[in-house]
Amino acid sequence: MSAKFIKLSVAAIAATIIGFSTTSQAVTVALTGTDAGGGTINSGWVATYSDAYVAAGWDVSLMFRGLSADGSQFNFEKDATFRAPAGDGVNGLEILFQKVDPNAKQLVINDEVIQNATGVDWGAFQWKLASGGTAAFTFAATGGPASGFQISPFTTMSFADSSQTLNFSNGTVANGSTWFAGANSATGIAIVSGSSSSFVLKEIPVGVGNINLGPAVPLPAAAWTGLSTLVGLGLLAGAKNARKLLA
Numbered sequence: 001m002s003a004k005f006i007k008l009s010v011a012a013i014a015a016t017i018i019g020f021s022t023t024s025q026a027v028t029v030a031l032t033g034t035d036a037g038g039g040t041i042n043s044g045w046v047a048t049y050s051d052a053y054v055a056a057g058w059d060v061s062l063m064f065r066g067l068s069a070d071g072s073q074f075n076f077e078k079d080a081t082f083r084a085p086a087g088d089g090v091n092g093l094e095i096l097f098q099k100v101d102p103n104a105k106q107l108v109i110n111d112e113v114i115q116n117a118t119g120v121d122w123g124a125f126q127w128k129l130a131s132g133g134t135a136a137f138t139f140a141a142t143g144g145p146a147s148g149f150q151i152s153p154f155t156t157m158s159f160a161d162s163s164q165t166l167n168f169s170n171g172t173v174a175n176g177s178t179w180f181a182g183a184n185s186a187t188g189i190a191i192v193s194g195s196s197s198s199f200v201l202k203e204i205p206v207g208v209g210n211i212n213l214g215p216a217v218p219l220p221a222a223a224w225t226g227l228s229t230l231v232g233l234g235l236l237a238g239a240k241n242a243r244k245l246l247a
Contacts, residue, residue, distance in 0.1 A: 004031040014160035027051055030073065031107070032106055033064025036213065041067065043074035044104025048096045056083055058093065073142065075110040075188055084118045092126075092204035099197040108142055109189040111182030116173050116205070124169040124206040125154070125179070128161075131199035138192045148187035153179070163192075173205075 027050075031043040041064065053060055058080050065075040081094055097107065117121055131137040139159060141149060151157050154171035168187065173179045182188065191199070 011246075025051060027054060027060070029062050031062065031064070031076065033066075033074075035067075038039040041074070042101065043076075043107065044099060044101030045074070045107060046098050046100055048098070049094065053080075053093065057081065057088065058083060059094075060093070062095075067105075068108070068143070072105055073108045073188075073190065074105040075108045077111050077113070078109060079113040080203075081117050083113040084120070092202055094203075095201045097191075097199055097201065098196070101186055106193065107191045109182065110192070111180065111185065111188075114179045114181065114203075116175050116177055116179065118205065119175055120207045121175050122173040122179075122205045122207060123171075124167065125173070126168070126202075126204040126206065127166040127189075128202040128204065129164045129199055130195045131194050134165055135195040137194040137196075137199040139166045140190045140192050142188050144185075144187035146187065148185055149181070149189060150183045150185045 012137045024229045026048050029047040031047060033035060033041040033043075035041055047062055049060060061078070063077045063079070065073065065077050078095075082093065090110065114125075127139065129137045129139065140163065146157060146159075151168050152171070154168040156168070156170040158169075159165070160167055169203070174195045191201075
Protein backbone atom coordinates (compact mmCIF):
# COMPACT_ATOMS: atom_id res chain seq x y z
CA MET A 1 0.00 0.00 0.00
CA SER A 2 1.28 3.44 -0.85
CA ALA A 3 1.94 5.51 2.25
CA LYS A 4 -0.25 8.59 2.71
CA PHE A 5 1.36 9.54 5.98
CA ILE A 6 4.20 8.79 8.40
CA LYS A 7 4.19 5.09 9.23
CA LEU A 8 3.74 4.32 12.93
CA SER A 9 5.07 1.39 14.91
CA VAL A 10 2.66 -1.46 15.69
CA ALA A 11 2.77 -0.53 19.37
CA ALA A 12 1.98 3.08 18.62
CA ILE A 13 -0.89 2.17 16.32
CA ALA A 14 -2.41 0.02 19.05
CA ALA A 15 -2.54 3.12 21.24
CA THR A 16 -4.20 5.43 18.73
CA ILE A 17 -7.85 4.82 19.53
CA ILE A 18 -9.43 8.25 19.81
CA GLY A 19 -10.95 8.96 23.23
CA PHE A 20 -14.71 9.12 23.67
CA SER A 21 -16.77 11.05 26.20
CA THR A 22 -20.53 11.20 26.56
CA THR A 23 -23.19 13.57 27.80
CA SER A 24 -26.93 13.00 27.99
CA GLN A 25 -27.28 14.48 24.49
CA ALA A 26 -24.12 13.72 22.60
CA VAL A 27 -20.95 11.73 22.13
CA THR A 28 -17.79 13.85 21.89
CA VAL A 29 -14.53 12.56 20.42
CA ALA A 30 -11.15 14.23 20.95
CA LEU A 31 -9.22 13.78 17.70
CA THR A 32 -5.86 12.72 19.07
CA GLY A 33 -3.39 9.91 18.44
CA THR A 34 -0.07 8.48 19.57
CA ASP A 35 3.22 8.63 17.69
CA ALA A 36 5.88 5.91 17.48
CA GLY A 37 7.60 7.27 20.59
CA GLY A 38 4.45 7.20 22.68
CA GLY A 39 3.86 10.95 22.45
CA THR A 40 0.40 12.45 22.00
CA ILE A 41 -0.58 13.86 18.63
CA ASN A 42 -3.33 16.45 18.96
CA SER A 43 -5.23 17.47 15.85
CA GLY A 44 -6.74 20.54 17.50
CA TRP A 45 -10.27 19.27 16.71
CA VAL A 46 -13.13 17.55 18.54
CA ALA A 47 -16.03 15.73 16.88
CA THR A 48 -19.55 15.42 18.26
CA TYR A 49 -22.58 13.41 17.19
CA SER A 50 -26.01 12.75 18.64
CA ASP A 51 -26.36 9.83 21.04
CA ALA A 52 -29.43 8.87 18.99
CA TYR A 53 -26.97 7.13 16.67
CA VAL A 54 -25.58 5.16 19.60
CA ALA A 55 -29.07 4.17 20.73
CA ALA A 56 -29.88 3.03 17.19
CA GLY A 57 -26.71 0.90 16.99
CA TRP A 58 -24.89 2.83 14.27
CA ASP A 59 -21.52 2.02 15.93
CA VAL A 60 -19.84 5.24 14.85
CA SER A 61 -16.07 5.38 15.40
CA LEU A 62 -13.25 7.76 14.49
CA MET A 63 -9.66 6.53 14.59
CA PHE A 64 -6.27 8.18 14.06
CA ARG A 65 -4.34 6.75 11.12
CA GLY A 66 -1.24 8.92 10.88
CA LEU A 67 0.29 12.29 10.01
CA SER A 68 1.38 13.64 6.65
CA ALA A 69 5.13 13.79 6.15
CA ASP A 70 5.25 17.46 7.16
CA GLY A 71 2.98 16.90 10.15
CA SER A 72 0.34 19.37 8.98
CA GLN A 73 -2.39 16.85 8.12
CA PHE A 74 -4.18 14.57 10.56
CA ASN A 75 -5.38 11.41 8.79
CA PHE A 76 -8.29 9.54 10.34
CA GLU A 77 -10.62 6.65 9.61
CA LYS A 78 -14.37 6.94 10.08
CA ASP A 79 -16.49 3.82 10.47
CA ALA A 80 -20.24 3.41 10.90
CA THR A 81 -23.04 0.90 10.46
CA PHE A 82 -25.97 2.53 8.69
CA ARG A 83 -29.22 1.02 9.92
CA ALA A 84 -32.81 1.51 8.83
CA PRO A 85 -34.08 4.16 8.72
CA ALA A 86 -30.86 5.35 7.10
CA GLY A 87 -31.79 8.64 5.45
CA ASP A 88 -34.18 10.00 2.87
CA GLY A 89 -31.76 11.51 0.38
CA VAL A 90 -31.48 14.60 2.56
CA ASN A 91 -30.60 13.29 6.00
CA GLY A 92 -28.06 10.73 7.15
CA LEU A 93 -25.15 10.50 9.55
CA GLU A 94 -24.14 13.95 10.83
CA ILE A 95 -20.94 14.71 12.76
CA LEU A 96 -20.02 18.16 14.03
CA PHE A 97 -16.29 19.01 13.97
CA GLN A 98 -15.08 21.93 16.08
CA LYS A 99 -11.64 23.54 16.15
CA VAL A 100 -10.32 23.82 19.71
CA ASP A 101 -6.78 24.96 18.86
CA PRO A 102 -5.96 27.96 16.60
CA ASN A 103 -3.07 25.88 15.20
CA ALA A 104 -5.28 22.89 14.39
CA LYS A 105 -4.08 20.48 11.71
CA GLN A 106 -5.91 19.91 8.46
CA LEU A 107 -8.23 16.90 8.70
CA VAL A 108 -7.95 14.19 6.05
CA ILE A 109 -10.36 11.27 5.63
CA ASN A 110 -7.92 8.43 5.13
CA ASP A 111 -10.60 5.78 4.63
CA GLU A 112 -14.06 4.72 5.76
CA VAL A 113 -15.63 1.37 6.58
CA ILE A 114 -19.38 1.73 6.09
CA GLN A 115 -21.70 -1.21 6.62
CA ASN A 116 -25.07 -1.24 4.88
CA ALA A 117 -27.58 -2.67 7.34
CA THR A 118 -30.53 -0.66 6.02
CA GLY A 119 -32.42 -3.41 4.22
CA VAL A 120 -31.99 -1.54 0.92
CA ASP A 121 -29.24 -1.67 -1.72
CA TRP A 122 -27.47 1.65 -2.34
CA GLY A 123 -26.92 2.98 -5.83
CA ALA A 124 -25.07 6.11 -4.73
CA PHE A 125 -23.61 7.85 -1.68
CA GLN A 126 -22.87 11.46 -0.78
CA TRP A 127 -20.52 13.29 1.56
CA LYS A 128 -21.57 16.87 2.30
CA LEU A 129 -19.96 19.72 4.24
CA ALA A 130 -21.95 22.47 5.93
CA SER A 131 -20.21 25.40 7.61
CA GLY A 132 -20.67 29.06 8.47
CA GLY A 133 -18.45 31.99 7.60
CA THR A 134 -17.73 33.66 4.31
CA ALA A 135 -15.56 30.79 3.00
CA ALA A 136 -17.04 27.31 3.26
CA PHE A 137 -15.10 24.16 4.08
CA THR A 138 -14.49 22.08 0.97
CA PHE A 139 -13.26 18.64 -0.10
CA ALA A 140 -9.97 18.15 -1.95
CA ALA A 141 -7.80 15.17 -2.83
CA THR A 142 -4.46 15.03 -1.05
CA GLY A 143 -1.35 12.90 -1.52
CA GLY A 144 -2.22 12.16 -5.15
CA PRO A 145 -4.97 12.58 -7.77
CA ALA A 146 -8.60 12.13 -6.77
CA SER A 147 -8.66 9.03 -8.98
CA GLY A 148 -6.29 7.41 -6.49
CA PHE A 149 -9.02 7.21 -3.85
CA GLN A 150 -10.55 3.72 -3.95
CA ILE A 151 -14.35 3.82 -4.23
CA SER A 152 -15.26 0.29 -5.44
CA PRO A 153 -17.96 -0.95 -6.00
CA PHE A 154 -18.78 2.59 -7.17
CA THR A 155 -16.99 3.64 -10.33
CA THR A 156 -17.61 7.40 -10.40
CA MET A 157 -16.57 10.06 -7.90
CA SER A 158 -17.41 13.71 -8.57
CA PHE A 159 -17.10 17.00 -6.72
CA ALA A 160 -20.15 19.30 -6.69
CA ASP A 161 -21.49 22.45 -5.00
CA SER A 162 -18.12 24.20 -5.24
CA SER A 163 -16.47 21.07 -3.77
CA GLN A 164 -18.72 21.09 -0.71
CA THR A 165 -20.27 17.80 -1.91
CA LEU A 166 -18.58 14.57 -2.99
CA ASN A 167 -20.75 12.15 -4.97
CA PHE A 168 -20.07 8.42 -5.36
CA SER A 169 -22.17 6.66 -8.00
CA ASN A 170 -22.44 4.04 -10.76
CA GLY A 171 -22.26 0.99 -8.55
CA THR A 172 -24.19 -0.89 -5.90
CA VAL A 173 -23.47 -1.43 -2.22
CA ALA A 174 -25.78 -4.34 -1.48
CA ASN A 175 -27.70 -4.58 1.75
CA GLY A 176 -25.61 -6.52 4.24
CA SER A 177 -22.31 -5.63 2.58
CA THR A 178 -19.51 -3.24 3.55
CA TRP A 179 -18.18 -0.29 1.54
CA PHE A 180 -14.48 0.32 2.25
CA ALA A 181 -13.92 3.77 0.79
CA GLY A 182 -10.24 4.62 0.44
CA ALA A 183 -8.99 1.07 1.00
CA ASN A 184 -5.30 0.70 0.06
CA SER A 185 -5.36 4.15 -1.53
CA ALA A 186 -2.47 6.53 -2.05
CA THR A 187 -4.86 9.49 -1.86
CA GLY A 188 -6.95 10.83 1.01
CA ILE A 189 -9.81 13.32 1.00
CA ALA A 190 -8.83 16.53 2.79
CA ILE A 191 -11.30 18.88 4.41
CA VAL A 192 -9.94 22.28 3.45
CA SER A 193 -10.44 24.94 6.11
CA GLY A 194 -13.01 27.67 5.64
CA SER A 195 -13.32 30.83 7.69
CA SER A 196 -15.42 29.33 10.48
CA SER A 197 -14.16 27.23 13.37
CA SER A 198 -16.61 24.38 12.83
CA PHE A 199 -18.32 22.32 10.15
CA VAL A 200 -20.77 19.45 9.86
CA LEU A 201 -19.94 16.35 7.83
CA LYS A 202 -23.11 14.71 6.54
CA GLU A 203 -23.10 11.29 4.86
CA ILE A 204 -26.12 10.20 2.87
CA PRO A 205 -26.86 6.80 1.26
CA VAL A 206 -29.11 6.83 -1.80
CA GLY A 207 -31.21 3.75 -2.50
CA VAL A 208 -31.13 2.01 -5.87
CA GLY A 209 -33.75 3.61 -8.08
CA ASN A 210 -33.92 6.55 -5.65
CA ILE A 211 -35.88 4.45 -3.18
CA ASN A 212 -36.92 6.52 -0.18
CA LEU A 213 -35.01 5.04 2.76
CA GLY A 214 -37.21 6.67 5.39
CA PRO A 215 -36.56 9.39 7.99
CA ALA A 216 -33.10 9.85 9.46
CA VAL A 217 -32.10 9.16 13.03
CA PRO A 218 -33.88 11.99 14.87
CA LEU A 219 -31.81 15.01 15.80
CA PRO A 220 -33.46 17.55 18.13
CA ALA A 221 -34.10 21.05 16.79
CA ALA A 222 -31.06 23.32 17.16
CA ALA A 223 -29.11 20.27 18.32
CA TRP A 224 -25.84 21.43 16.83
CA THR A 225 -26.09 24.71 18.75
CA GLY A 226 -26.56 22.70 21.93
CA LEU A 227 -23.67 20.39 21.09
CA SER A 228 -21.42 23.37 20.38
CA THR A 229 -22.26 24.81 23.78
CA LEU A 230 -21.47 21.53 25.51
CA VAL A 231 -18.12 21.26 23.76
CA GLY A 232 -17.29 24.89 24.54
CA LEU A 233 -18.01 24.32 28.23
CA GLY A 234 -15.78 21.27 28.22
CA LEU A 235 -18.46 18.96 29.62
CA LEU A 236 -16.66 15.78 28.65
CA ALA A 237 -17.69 13.13 31.15
CA GLY A 238 -18.29 9.40 31.32
CA ALA A 239 -15.51 7.85 29.25
CA LYS A 240 -16.71 5.28 26.76
CA ASN A 241 -14.71 2.17 25.91
CA ALA A 242 -13.27 2.10 22.39
CA ARG A 243 -14.60 -0.70 20.24
CA LYS A 244 -11.73 -1.58 17.96
CA LEU A 245 -8.00 -1.33 17.36
CA LEU A 246 -6.16 -0.42 14.23
CA ALA A 247 -4.70 -3.32 12.30
